[in-house]
Amino acid sequence: MLANRKLILAHFWFAFSVFGVALTLGAWQMFIRSPIGTWLSNPELYYRSLTAHGTVMGYVFPTLVAMGFGYAISEAALEQRLVGVRWAWAGFWLIVLGSVMAIIPIALGRASVLYTFYPPLIGSPFYYIGVVLVVVGSWIWVALMAINLRVWRKAHPGAPVPLAMFANVAGSYLWAWTAVGAALELLLQIIPVSVGLKATIDAGLARVFFSWTLHAIVYFWLMPTYIAYYTIVPRAIGGRVYSDTMARISFILFLVVAMPIGMHHTFADPQVGAGFKFIHSAFTALVALPTLLTVFTICASVEIAARLRGGRGMFGWIRALPWDNPMMLALAFSFVMLGLGGAGGLINMSYQLDASIHNTQWITGHFHLIFGGAIVIMYFAIAYDLWPHLTGRELIDLRLIRTQLWLWFIGMIVTTFPWHWVGILGMPRRMAYFDFGHPAIAPQALSVTFSAFGGFILLTSGLLFLVILARGMRAPQADAGPYRFAIAVHQPATVPVALNTHALWVALMIVLTITNYGYPILTLALTEGTSVPAVYVGAQ
């Protein structure tokens, strides 16, 4: 039962609206730097657009989806009215305020520093403070998730926490802690310089702080998708979760090992030594583990659904799956993109292979395939699944939904495959234009053109998604009944304390962060003479 439907809808609508804007900017960027566009007379416009695209897609959109979905999970899985609704609204409005505060200086060209900040480039303080407000707003959500679970536990002593809520709270704790890295960078380093209290900044230290956030934030984006894999998909296609225990272990592994691995983003950096680079590389290999476990458990869960529908044979059951069900389609697309993107990820985190693709278009291709592809297509699926429960109206046009999902999948493949390819050829990221007339760059022109068309397909699909949701607000009324999550084949009556609580794992996450980040941060902070003059952006 969803009592606070307005709250959840507000989160989703704001998330998907800004997503639509950022997607349009992305498609424009693909176009303008491709051979089919003409060179920008003012390349700075490209970087404004890129900063807005990254800030929205990285900080605002997935955070709001996780929050809205989290509130829905809390009410539906715990079957308990949300505690702290006023605070939830306060968090939402803080994010709206922060987003507006950040986007204005970006639009004015006062903060073209990209969402990764890149000090010693320094933009308008309003941009950074806006981002901080977005994060603070989301921390209210983290607290509310913990409080709601605690209230439920008091009423149900010793009972197994529903899997969806267990995973949701794990994701919220991961976010709370991983955001601390960028928060330290902003509060201790960037904002003091931006408002004029200081004139120098240690760029190397800032990069290490940011890597603390930069990798685990990806797993925070991933959480709603994995929660949907485990707790929505099996129910939606008529199956069961193969293993409740394995699901809990996977989410715990994400919580513990997603955090102390971020320095694989700094393999090519001069301010971190080889030892910590290797440790972070090895831990990154470890984070493949929960994904490997998940792929197994979800494939098994899907097979259960197929066999219940009469599927037979070693692989013959695949045909028996409900392929006309949007959730089935989304899952299949998501898994294909997760597999391809995951394989690319193993190359990126590799101690040796990273050098051949570091900061090339390969990286852009990689995270668009994983985040924009595997993760966001499940955000669509989550919205489609929740919409009837939020609006009290039916989503009737399944054909349109399937078209939208197909377009997103095709668009993402057409965009990212050529991106990976030109990356291997050594095409750098984040350039407003390329001289395709140069004989060494000319061979990349065709690939970049393909990518641009992929961008247009994605834009079409994204706009279609918004149309479907908007039409869903005006469809005939229908009672969707209570919102339910998938149950396991062997639904546990009791769960060991370690798999039912988070404290031990949060402690382990913090300890591992300290062992893997403490020494590098401390030595960099204590090294004299590495602070460099700030370079102000858009000051003239």
Next chain:
Amino acid sequence: MSAQEDGHRSAEVAARVERRWATIAVIIVVMMALLAAFAGIHRATMPQPRVETTDPSRLHLAGEFVESNLGSVLEANGAVIVRAIGQQYSFTPACIVVPVDTPITLRATSADVVHGILIQGTNVNTMLVPGYISEQLMRFTRTGDYLMPCQEFCSFGHEGMWGKVRVIDKADFANRAKGGGRLSCVGQ
């Protein structure tokens, strides 16, 4: 009763299959880490191992990265060292000249913001962070020109920051390097 026993048995089968897969997954992960460690230790292929610092506000006044010391130099022991800096929005030297089939040490830093050096068609790829010195070992097996774009966003002129590496014949390089001068191919 029998249904319950049946359920119990199927739960055991499920757990066993799952354990087997988890074991395989762990082995895959451990193998990957071991491979990386082996290649790192045995073949000495690894990212930059040491941390060195430098003061970017004094680069142009004295020390290793003063302008007259930038470019390629043939040391007495036969080693080739290339020193370069990145600044908004160019590399100095903009054209780096090196000999083919020779171990080369690239030492570089930034004079202002974060930049990056990437040599296309190779795996030479490093960040330039102001305040720190980047060092990379490299060896070219084929002569010719390579593009060297800045691979990190460094503000509005980033898209125009492209350098070049020219790999020339060994004897030719040795000839030009006689007398210990700093070589580059700027303007050639």
